[in-house]
Amino acid sequence: MGTPHLVISRNTGTRRTYCAVCDQQRDFSVGLELYRVDTFELVCLICGQKHAPELVALLALGWLAQNFSQEECEAHAINLN
Numbered sequence: 001m002g003t004p005h006l007v008i009s010r011n012t013g014t015r016r017t018y019c020a021v022c023d024q025q026r027d028f029s030v031g032l033e034l035y036r037v038d039t040f041e042l043v044c045l046i047c048g049q050k051h052a053p054e055l056v057a058l059l060a061l062g063w064l065a066q067n068f069s070q071e072e073c074e075a076h077a078i079n080l081n
């Protein structure tokens with residue numbers, strides 16, 4: 001098996017499933033996750049680090065941005081009340 005090509009996409013449901021690369025059961029949460037390009041199955045972060053560390057770095061940035069914007073929205077909602 002060659003190096004799997006990975007992409008970042010949005011996971012819409014929390015689930016426990018098998019990573020498409022290492023075949024270990026992992027928990028995946030809603031939000032940005034890694035997927036295989038060929039089968040579009042979820043890939044865990046450990047495999048992501050091995051095969052596409054730059055994508056994992058981008059994912060981490062995405063999560064930070066998501067948390068940041070959620071906090072911003074909450075702060076503005078409080079200001080509106």
Ligand SMILES: [Zn+2]
Nearest residue numbers: 019022044047
């Ligand atoms: Zn894996």
